[in-house]
Amino acid sequence: MTPLDYFSETTFMTPNLDTPPLPSSSSVLSLERSVSSDATGNRAPVFSRTLTRSRWWAWVSAACVVTVVTFVVCLGFGTQTIPYSRIIAVVMAVVVGPFTEQGIGDPTSVILLHVRMPRVVLAFFVGGSLAMVGVALQALLRNPLADPFVIGISSGAALGAAIALLFGVGISVGSISALPICAFAGALLALMIMYRISMAQYGFSVYTLLLAGVVLNAIFSAFIMFLTSIADPNRAFGMYAWLMGTLTGPDWPTLGMLVVYLGVGLVMLGMHAQSLNLLTLGEETARSLGVEVERVKKSVFLAAALLTGAVVSFSGIIGFVGLIIPHAVRLVVSADHRLLLPMAGLVGGMFLMMADTVARTALSPSEFPVGVMTALVGGPIFLWLLTTRQTQLGMK
Amino acid sequence: MMNDEFTSNVAYSLQDVSFSYSRGKHAGSEAVLKELSCLMLSGRVLGILGPNGSGKSTLLKLLARVYQPQQGTIEILGESLSGLSQIEVAKRVALVPQETLQVFPFTIAEMVLMGRSPHHQGWGGWHWEDSQDWAIVQNAMEELDVAHLGDRLVTEVSGGERQRAVIARALVQEPQILLLDEPTAFLDLHHQLDIARIIRRLNRERGLTVILVSHDLNLASQYCDHVMLLNKGRIAAMGSPHMVIQPKVLEAVYGCSVLVDRHPQSGLPRVSLPM
DSSP states (O other): HHHHHHHHGGGGOOOHHHHHHOOOSOOOTTTTTTGGGSSSOOOOOOOOTOOOOHHHHHHHHHHHHHHHHHHHHHOOOOOSSHHHHHHHHHHHHHHHHOOOGTTTTTTHHHIIIIIIIIHHHHHHHHHHHHHHHHOOOOOHHHHHTTTTTTTHHHHHHHHHHHHHHTTTTOOTTTBBBSSHHHHHHHHHHHHHHHHHHHHHTOOOOOOOHHHHHHHHHHHHHHHHHHHHSOOOHHHHHHHHHHHTTOOOOOOOOHHHHHHHHHHHHHHHHHHHHHHHHHTTTTTHHHHHTTTHHHHHHHHHHHHHHHHHHHHHHHHHHOSSSSHHHHHHHHTTTSHHHHHHHHHHHHHHHHHHHHHHHHHHHHTTOOOHHHHHHHHHHHHHHHHHHHHHHHTTTTOO | OOOHHHHHHHEEEEEEEESEEEEEEEETTTEEEEEEEEEEETTSSEEEEOOOTTSSHHHHHTTTTSSSSSSEEETTEEEEESSSHHHHHHHHEEEOSOOOOOSSOOOOHHHHHHGGGGGGSSSGGGOOOHHHHHHHHHHHHHHHOOOOGGSBBBTSOOOHHHHHHHHHHHHTTOOOOOEEEEETTTOOOHHHHHHHHHHHHHEEEEEOOOEESSSSSHHHHHOOOOEEEEEEEEEEEEEHHHHHHHHHHHHHSSSOOOOEEOOTTOOOOEEEOOO
């Protein structure tokens, strides 16, 4: 039976009492007609909580100012007291002026430029990247508890990095270190496993994701422990310290390389901000709103793996930043990813700068890994979210 | 006898459409839709009815190109559906899904605004809404009586209010065809009537083509120009409510006896279950 048979059999026998007028043109739904009279007038949105360009700039520039202040304050902490006037002078010299004038023999500027500043800058980039990866994973998995550490992505990256470190693949090939690339491969593997698990059942639950994350973490950790136990004890000790998440001893060229990796990842994430908004509605709905879901998913996963891989290879496993920061920013600022992504980046960077400052100065002159700090702050918040926000988290 | 006037009045034309969710070796055996062929007229309200698992929602998703059929062709407004990009489809068709995920704290206005995104191409969809977008959003929200809820969170409003907001989101896509999956499923009587009247008004006043999936035979009988009855992935009957909603047809499809009388106001068929 062809379509036409249905048509002739049924439709024309229909006693259609009130046949509606058929659409005459493509602009059937001209919802804008009532405002066409004031076509010149810029009708301002009446919804105060919705994102506009000016609100975006206000939030982002305010956050940038606070970030700079935090940066300077964090530089002030350390075993040697350096007056803030000196810090500001050195920072200004680095940013705007010729910094040779500051004098190479001056010990305070050496401490600032080669010890404190690289470390605080590294903390900023690591914290910001982790928070933005958290935002992206949460949107993609539609799960506010997704975090690169909680769901095992960081462990995957760590395994990749551990293999590179212990078997000497980490020795740089040319000028490019193989370490971040191995970590990237590990993170990608973990992400793909996680994604297959979360998509295996339609309408997967939050618990499935968390349980799978716990098990994935356990498996990767077991591999890492196996590797460290068969490794040379000196290397193994360095491994342990690194696994707990430390930000010690970066130099400027290393930081420069990190920034290249992060830059690529952040651009890949940032350009999908609007698609991430639509993906929070579910993949089917996103598709019906014009999102090429598969393409966006691939791109965001690659970016998340790249960022996690780069961050873990430089600083080890630092947990919960990608969980707390996006949640807080959503609560206070906006759930719109065009603002959520940059704000989470800035706030996450600030958070880790402060956490690391505490980690390196609280027990001065010794210090403890910053991963300990973030776990001690983030773990309880995670548990609190899990118990009090079940309805909001879509778990009920 | 197909002529131009004919084809211009066709919203969808399906030819031998088959679809299965499972890929690979078992694909053929578990088809949800089997060799479906039909025409859906534009400017009408079409109700897709059928028992659980008959493929109603799946058919709707194929029409929105959420999924693509493994076999057969679908034409939308004279164009091949598979030949259009996702964004071009989204400018022609809007889908109101059965359930709206509400994990993140978006406001109602933000959610409605997302319906404008098919109209903004560019750098990965990054754009700022202009005053025209806002005007369209504002009008759609007023039309569906959710403008006062603009700053409330999606998680805070009632089911009926959320459903109206989702319909507003579909309208700001400025589609020619509106697809609704069980639009009244989780609503009480008052809100059911509300949504049904809105759907009819959009069709009558704007000439919007509406295709809705429903379990509610009476609602379909009262508000649809045509109904399609699906059974096990095939069309069991298609035509006016008078033709399709008959005891013999329904008994054959649903496998239980039903009573059909007339609605006291409209005279349209009304279904009741026997004692």
